[in-house]
Amino acid sequence: MKQELDLRLYLVTEESCLQHGVTLMDAVEKALQAGVTLVQYREKGGAGGMMFEKAKALTELCHRYHVPLLVDDRLDVALAAGADGVHLGQDDLPCAAARRIAGPDFLIGVSAHNAEEAARAEADGADYLGCGAVFPTQTKKGVKPTGINHLRSIRAAVRIPFVGIGGIQPEHYKAIRATGADGVAVVTAILGADDIAAATEKFVKQF
Secondary structure, eight states: OOOOOOOSEEEEOOGGGSOTTOOHHHHHHHHHHHTOOEEEEOOTTOOHHHHHHHHHHHHHHHHHTTOOEEEESOHHHHHHHTOSEEEEOTTSSOHHHHHHHHOTTSEEEEEESSHHHHHHHHHTTOSEEEEEOOSOOSSSTTOOOOOSTHHHHHHHHOSSOEEEESSOOGGGHHHHHHTTOOEEEESHHHHTSSSHHHHHHHHHTTO
C-alpha cells in the first residue's frame, strides 16, 4: 500500500550543511521530532554501498516517526534499502521506467523546472513534483531562481501535488502555499541551523 504524502515540510538532506560535530542521523531525528513531514536522503555521487547503509538507517529512523523516506536519484538504492520512494531529476532514470520497475505503490517524485516538464512527469506516473529553485540557493549554485510566481504555472499545468524548493525560509512559506503549492522542500534553513529543532519549528508554525 502506497504511503500517504504529506508535503507541508519536506526535508532534503545535505551533510555539508551540518554544523561541526552534528551527524546526519541526529540532525534528521531532531527535525522529525520538531515536525518534518517527509525526508529525502540526497548524496550526489555517493558510493552505492555507503548510500545503501545510510538509506536503510534513515528509513528505519523515519518510520519510527511515521514519516516516509525517499532516496534522491538512485532507484536501486531506494529499493534495496526498503525506502518508501525515489526522487528523480530530469537527467535520471525516466519516471515511466522507474514506475515500471518499482510498481504502483512506490512513491516517485520528479524535479520539474517548468510547466512542460511538470505535465510530462504527471503523465509518466509521478506522485509529486519538486519545483525550483525558487530563490538563490547554496546547494544549487549557478541555478537561476524562478521566483514564486513561476509556481502558479506549475499548479495550472498539473493536478498532482508539488513543493517549491530552493533558498526557502520560514517567512516565504505562506506566499509559496498561496500559489497552490502543497508545501516546501528545505535543506540549509534547517540542516545548517545551530538549533535544528528550533529552525524546523519556525516552519511548522507557518502551517
